[in-house]
Amino acid sequence: MTEDKNKKTEKAQKINGVRGMNDLLPADAAQWAHLEHVLRDLTRAYGYEFLRTPIVEATAVFQRGIGEVTDIVEKEMYSFEDRLNGEQLTLRPEGTAAIVRSVIENNLLYEGPKRLWYTGPMFRHERPQRGRYRQFHQFGVEAMGFAGPDVDAEIILMGQRLWDELGLKGVRLEINSLGQADERALHRAALVKYFEQNAVQLDDDSQRRLLTNPLRILDSKNPVMQALIEGAPRLLDFLGDESLKHFNAVQSLLKANNIPCKINPRLVRGLDYYNLTVFEWVTDELGAQGTIAGGGRYDPLIERMGGKAAPACGWAMGMERVLELMKVSGSLPDTVPGCDIFVLHQGGETLIAAMIIAERLRSAGIDTILFCPPDGQSASFKSQMKKADASGASYAVIIGPDELAKNEAQLKDLRSSGDQQAVALDQVLEAVIDALVGASE
Numbered sequence: 001m002t003e004d005k006n007k008k009t010e011k012a013q014k015i016n017g018v019r020g021m022n023d024l025l026p027a028d029a030a031q032w033a034h035l036e037h038v039l040r041d042l043t044r045a046y047g048y049e050f051l052r053t054p055i056v057e058a059t060a061v062f063q064r065g066i067g068e069v070t071d072i073v074e075k076e077m078y079s080f081e082d083r084l085n086g087e088q089l090t091l092r093p094e095g096t097a098a099i100v101r102s103v104i105e106n107n108l109l110y111e112g113p114k115r116l117w118y119t120g121p122m123f124r125h126e127r128p129q130r131g132r133y134r135q136f137h138q139f140g141v142e143a144m145g146f147a148g149p150d151v152d153a154e155i156i157l158m159g160q161r162l163w164d165e166l167g168l169k170g171v172r173l174e175i176n177s178l179g180q181a182d183e184r185a186l187h188r189a190a191l192v193k194y195f196e197q198n199a200v201q202l203d204d205d206s207q208r209r210l211l212t213n214p215l216r217i218l219d220s221k222n223p224v225m226q227a228l229i230e231g232a233p234r235l236l237d238f239l240g241d242e243s244l245k246h247f248n249a250v251q252s253l254l255k256a257n258n259i260p261c262k263i264n265p266r267l268v269r270g271l272d273y274y275n276l277t278v279f280e281w282v283t284d285e286l287g288a289q290g291t292i293a294g295g296g297r298y299d300p301l302i303e304r305m306g307g308k309a310a311p312a313c314g315w316a317m318g319m320e321r322v323l324e325l326m327k328v329s330g331s332l333p334d335t336v337p338g339c340d341i342f343v344l345h346q347g348g349e350t351l352i353a354a355m356i357i358a359e360r361l362r363s364a365g366i367d368t369i370l371f372c373p374p375d376g377q378s379a380s381f382k383s384q385m386k387k388a389d390a391s392g393a394s395y396a397v398i399i400g401p402d403e404l405a406k407n408e409a410q411l412k413d414l415r416s417s418g419d420q421q422a423v424a425l426d427q428v429l430e431a432v433i434d435a436l437v438g439a440s441e
């Protein structure tokens with residue numbers, strides 16, 4: 001007995017969310033909905049089709065699709081074994097590898113090239129800080145089956161249009177060309193020679209990458225490495241005619257569309273699979289996490305993932321960083337107003353009448369909140385009225401026992417006049433529509 005009593009008084013311990021993985025709270029939902037709306041319009045404007053892949057994939061998708069010697073695969077993936085069948089699985093850390101997996105599996109390039117987009121949560125085990133989370137959200141576009149510089153320019157124009165649409169300030173485009181594998185091999189030899197000559201200055205990560213993927217040393221964020229990286233041989237100087245032609249064509253198309261860009265010879269991107277054009281959109285407004293989006297061409301990837309060779313390019317943006325930059329730019333939309341109508345009652349028969357009217361209003365497309373007493377019993381009209389005011393509703397519909405006895409409701413203006421009028425119960429919808437239309441004129 002005593003034991004049971006003790007248990008009752010013991011407060012259950014609360015369970016927190018996982019570090020670096022955030023709730024989207026109601027107060028912020030409208031901003032996300034706005035961003036998602038703009039993204040849908042953008043993709044429609046350019047003829048991109050939506051493709052959704054699962055959040056979990058076989059680990060091999062990312063090992064092969066991103067490359068073993070990358071931050072993501074080396075240390076950031078949430079990988080686990082399915083304890084029921086032993087499959088090696090991973091929470092997706094990015095979109096492209098999974099999209100390519102799906103395109104191959106579903107034979108989506110069978111009838112020719114495809115323009116695709118995706119959005120959703122991604123997972124990386126990083127140190128959480130402003131603009132860097134363990135669950136974050138990306139939006140991305142992928143144009144598959146197009147080899148020319150036209151589509152590189154197209155996806156960059158999409159990005160620029162998006163920043164304009166969202167009112168982002170201070171976003172710069174940086175661009176580079178990674179050429180082709182043979183050109184990178186020549187550059188790689190020069191790079192290895194340079195870094196070997198300066199081996200004492202390399203940090204641990206770079207020591208290792210010198211043997212596995214020296215190009216990625218250029219991607220290092222370690223401040224003490226920056227001077228050394230600055231002096232390294234430039235890949236651009238190793239590009240052949242074809243690669244230069246592609247790179248120049250992209251730049252001319254951007255120029256013709258008044259898109260300024262800066263060539264950044266050290267831009268190599270974090271993923272292994274890129275070739276030719278690579279680019280990033282950066283800002284100084286978000287501190288260390290200044291890259292809001294990045295992408296480029298990845299012609300070898302589809303074949304490398306087991307599909308029929310086809311060129312491709314795309315980019316991905318971090319939605320949290322973009323929303324943060326919208327905040328800094330003062331371009332977040334005002335939070336949307338609440339419902340149209342708040343319905344008050346006194347329980348019993350009045351609840352039944354109120355609920356029927358609320359449903360009738362909703363069927364007519366009018367956003368309606370029905371008062372529900374927190375104690376499940378009843379509440380005074382005074383306290384209900386406070387809730388009605390706070391709801392953002394334009395009008396209240398009030399049904400008390402006196403009104404019900406006369407088959408009436410009161411319709412009260414909550415915004416301007418505060419006027420109140422009696423309306424027959426079967427005329428409430430018409431009266432509400434008249435009032436709402438009148439108020440919006």
Ligand code: ATP
Nearest residue numbers: 126131132133136270291292293294316317318321
């Ligand atoms: P960073 O250099 O900041 O680590 P990245 O090169 O790893 O970025 P990508 O893999 O190119 O990033 O992902 C595209 C975009 O997704 C980034 O430009 C960024 O806006 C966003 N992003 C990447 N990682 C995170 C994260 N952990 N939290 C929030 N956003 C992220």
Ligand code: MG
Nearest residue numbers: 071072126270
């Ligand atoms: Mg990263």
